[in-house]
Amino acid sequence: MRQIVLDTETTGLDPRSGHRIIEVACIEMENRRLTGRHLHKYVNPEREIDAGAQAVHGITLEFLADKPKFADIVDEFLEFINGAELVIHNAPFDIGFLNAELRRLDRVPVETVCAGVTDTLRMAKDLHPGKRNSLDALCERYEIDNSSRTLHGALLDTELLAEVFLAMTRGQNSLMIEPDAAPRKQFDANGVARVRKALLVRRASDEELGEHARVLAGIDKESKGACIWLPKPPAEATG
Structure with missing residues (x-):
């Protein structure tokens, strides 16, 4: 243009x-x-x-x-x-x-x-x-x-x-923008430069992981083994 x-x-x-x-x-x-x-x-x-x-x-x-x-x-x-x-x-x-x-x-x-x-x-x-x-x-x-x-x-x-x-x-x-171009500042509606904060990653505790496993086990039981969020056991070799 x-x-x-x-x-x-x-x-x-x-x-x-x-x-x-x-x-x-x-x-x-x-x-x-x-x-x-x-x-x-x-x-x-x-x-x-x-x-x-x-x-x-x-x-x-x-x-x-x-x-x-x-x-x-x-x-x-x-x-x-x-x-x-x-x-x-x-x-x-x-x-x-x-x-x-x-x-x-x-x-x-x-x-x-x-x-x-x-x-x-x-x-x-x-x-x-x-x-x-x-x-x-x-x-x-x-x-x-x-x-x-x-x-x-x-x-x-x-x-x-x-x-x-x-x-x-x-x-x-x-x-x-070219791949090697330096990042430019971004501004909010008031014209104030935004500061991009580092992304905070929170990992689940052992207690939370245990509760998650119990919930999935309950779903698997109610669905008679159809819970899609549980890993499937490897198929047995035949022949």
């Missing part, structure tokens, strides 16, 4: 208010393995960036001044995601912005190009109800190093999200 982990950064929160995409990043997975292929573009939004949004991602309009417009990258973007399942954290946000950009160019919606969309935020809420399920919180829960994430950035976020997604869905590829 081909999957694309995707993230965007934007000028603000709502595309219906005219906000635009300023960064898009996609990384490719085949059969739950990163292929090394990625698409990463900064985009000139042709409008101002809200101060609140800039505080989150740190991208300035001056930096984007010489970057391509979305119309310049749309064909490359659509070709990259074509036929793949998209994996996105809080998918309605990114899909809403992408479709707004595509509508401006009279292009079809993202959902008609890709094979489907998986929202990891929704998955996380199902797995960890009542818990914080931001990307940072999930990295902490699944012990994924996000120490380099001081600001939001689409490319770094897709790399982290790919690791989070694989951790959340690890049971789905249990048959694909």
Whole structure:
């Protein structure tokens, strides 16, 4: 299965208010393995960036001044995601912005190009109800190093999200793990690592074995020698 982990950064929160995409990043997975292929573009939004949004991602309009417009990258973007399942954290946000950009160019919606969309935020809420399920919180829960994430950035976020997604869905590829692969940690519904305890084996005492033998003897007597749990005496040789 081909999957694309995707993230965007934007000028603000709502595309219906005219906000635009300023960064898009996609990384490719085949059969739950990163292929090394990625698409990463900064985009000139042709409008101002809200101060609140800039505080989150740190991208300035001056930096984007010489970057391509979305119309310049749309064909490359659509070709990259074509036929793949998209994996996105809080998918309605990114899909809403992408479709707004595509509508401006009279292009079809993202959902008609890709094979489907998986929202990891929704998955996380199902797995960890009542818990914080931001990307940072999930990295902490699944012990994924996000120490380099001081600001939001689409490319770094897709790399982290790919690791989070694989951790959340690890049971789905249990048959694909190599025989010599190191065992991975398992987590409960609260995101706490499970510790597998050694299996306790209790052997029957002499008293318990004696009682067991008496019960079987009683069954054998009542069934006139038909107790299947008693060993049968070896058949006598004939001839």
